[in-house]
Amino acid sequence: MTRWFEDVTIDEPFPLGSHTFTEAEILAFGREYDPQYFHVDPAAASQSHFGGVVASGWHTVLVGHRKMVDALDAEEVRLRDLGQEPGVSGPSPGVNRMEFKSPVRPGDTVTYMLTVTGKRPSNSIPGWGLLFNSLDAVNQRGETVYHAELVGFSKLRDFKMPRRLAMLQALTKVPVLGKLLGQRS
Amino acid sequence: MNPITADRRHFEDLVVGETVNLGSVKVTREMILSFAREFDPLPFHLDEAAAKRSLLGGLASSGWQTAALTLRLLGDGFLNRIAAAGGLGFSDLKWKKPVMKGDTIWATATVAELRRSRHHPQWGIVGIDLAVRNQRGQPVMTMRLANLVEARDPETGMQAQVVQPYDVEQGGGQ
Numbered sequence: 001m002t003r004w005f006e007d008v009t010i011d012e013p014f015p016l017g018s019h020t021f022t023e024a025e026i027l028a029f030g031r032e033y034d035p036q037y038f039h040v041d042p043a044a045a046s047q048s049h050f051g052g053v054v055a056s057g058w059h060t061v062l063v064g065h066r067k068m069v070d071a072l073d074a075e076e077v078r079l080r081d082l083g084q085e086p087g088v089s090g091p092s093p094g095v096n097r098m099e100f101k102s103p104v105r106p107g108d109t110v111t112y113m114l115t116v117t118g119k120r121p122s123n124s125i126p127g128w129g130l131l132f133n134s135l136d137a138v139n140q141r142g143e144t145v146y147h148a149e150l151v152g153f154s155k156l157r158d159f160k161m162p163r164r165l166a167m168l169q170a171l172t173k174v175p176v177l178g179k180l181l182g183q184r185s
Numbered sequence: 186m187n188p189i190t191a192d193r194r195h196f197e198d199l200v201v202g203e204t205v206n207l208g209s210v211k212v213t214r215e216m217i218l219s220f221a222r223e224f225d226p227l228p229f230h231l232d233e234a235a236a237k238r239s240l241l242g243g244l245a246s247s248g249w250q251t252a253a254l255t256l257r258l259l260g261d262g263f264l265n266r267i268a269a270a271g272g273l274g275f276s277d278l279k280w281k282k283p284v285m286k287g288d289t290i291w292a293t294a295t296v297a298e299l300r301r302s303r304h305h306p307q308w309g310i311v312g313i314d315l316a317v318r319n320q321r322g323q324p325v326m327t328m329r330l331a332n333l334v335e336a337r338d339p340e341t342g343m344q345a346q347v348v349q350p351y352d353v354e355q356g357g358g359q
Contacts, residue, residue, distance in 0.1 A: 033253045035260050036269060037189050044189050049270060049307075057272045057359030058256055062224045065249055069226060091240070092248065095278040095328075100359040103271070146274070146359075 002076040004087035004157035005129035008116050014075075016067040016112035016135075021055050023106035029059040054103035060145055061098065064112045064137055071114075090128060090153030101144040109140045119154075126169075127159040187335060190268035196309030196336040199267065201296050207258035209291035212246050212284050220250040245283035251326050252278065255292050255317050259330075263294050263313070268335035270308055271358025278328040282319065289320040297329065306339040333358045 023042075030039030034056035037044040045053045076086040104110060118132040131152045137145040161169070214233075221230035225247035228235035236244040284290055298312030311334050317326040 033257045033260075035257070036264055038271070047187055047189050054271075054359060056256075057274070058253060060359065062249055062253065066224045066226075091283075092280065094280055095275070097274070097276050098278070099274040100272055103359050 002072050002079060002086040002089070003154065005119065005121070005131075005154045006157050007087065008119055008129075008131060008154060010116055010118065012115070014071070014114045014116075016064070016071040016114055018109050018111040019063050019067065020109045021060075021063075021104050021106065023053060026053060026055045026059065026104075026106055029062075030056055034058055050103055052105060054105055055108075057098075057100040057146065060100075060104050060110060060137060061148070063110070064135055064146075064148075067112045068114060068135070087157065088155040090125075090155070092150060092152050094151055096132075096149040096151060097147075098149075099147045101146055102139065104139065104145055110137050110145050111139075112137050117149075121156065122153065125153070126161060126165055127156055128153050129156055130154075187268070190335055194267045196268070196299070196301075196311070196334040197338065197341075199296055199299055199309075199311055199334065201299055203296045205263050205294045207255075207262035207292040207294055209289050210254050210258065211289045212250070212254070212286070214244060214286045217244055217246045217250065217286060220253070221247055225249055241283050241285075244286040246285075248280040248283075248326070251280070251284050251290060251317060252328075254290065255315060255326065258292050259294055259313070259315065264332065267311075270333040270335050273310065273331040273333060273358055275328050275330045278326070280326055282323055282325045284319065284325055288325075290317050290325060291320075292317045301336070301341070302333070305333075307336060308333045309336050310334070 135148040229239040302308040
């Protein structure tokens with residue numbers, strides 16, 4: 001997120017924009033990452049229960065991720081323009097759930113929406129908070145394409161490192177000690 | 186019967202506990218940059234200097250790239266050899282360690298769960314545990330996938346429905 005942990009509001013939908021999937025890009029993604037016949041071969045795909053080519057679920061997810069990166073970038077620019085310092089996000093530890101609900105066919109337009117459903121300070125990384133995000137993808141007929149529950153890190157603005165913790169962290173910079181301390185955490 | 190998948194292994198042929206070695210792939214600098222430009226344009230996946238200054242300490246692949254490369258290994262090594270009928274999704278995807286430029290990742294797939302679809306007697310659902318490691322044997326990613334597989338005998342599925350009231354699957358697969 002481009003917001004500080006303290007500023008993240010729960011259950012406020014954040015639109016990420018839309019993407020129209022062409023047959024050419026569905027086939028190209030399938031050939032590179034998911035070469036099952038219903039993602040790469042229109043003639044064979046017509047024999048499947050889908051009745052034609054459909055996008056790999058992973059393709060729809062990766063495009064959703066790209067939309068999120070772009071939307072958060074734009075939000076960062078907007079905040080700077082308002083004279084505010086944007087927050088800092090960290091790498092994601094993972095995805096709790098991903099449910100593929102309905103297939104995406106050539107020409108379908110998918111709209112993505114991000115919602116933070118919960119947050120708490122991290123127990124393991126001082127100064128950072130965990131964000132629990134929902135990402136929902138919906139097609140032009142209003143059908144859910146996928147629902148995801150993602151985890152992300154966001155930095156605390158008002159965090160003041162306790163002195164004991166600061167000393168401990170400084171000690172981890174000493175090579176041998178750092179290794180020993182690292183084994184403990 | 187679906188002519189495309191007729192000769193492949195079907196739901197009834199799979200066994201819980203079966204593990205398939207999916208092989209490996211080397212993640213080059215060019216692969217990292219090209220994937221990041223398309224799907225994850227963050228500085229530490231795009232720019233070696235910025236990556237050195239980041240928490241990761243060097244050019245690392247997007248976690249989603251590790252997932253996509255694993256998906257390719259899974260397709261070639263398993264899904265294209267069974268009568269797979271689309272993915273239902275996944276759970277508990279954990280990125281445990283960054284994949285750095287020049288790392289080789291290798292993956293295994295283990296059949297963790299088999300159950301008949303409650304709503305669609307022509308399908309079963311296979312739960313697949315994916316484990317991905319780097320060349321030093323360190324875990325980099327794990328997840329549990331759920332995939333539809335065609336059953337040879339839909340009748341068995343109709344009977345199985347009675348004893349599997351916990352099946353809540355609703356999706357149509359991707």
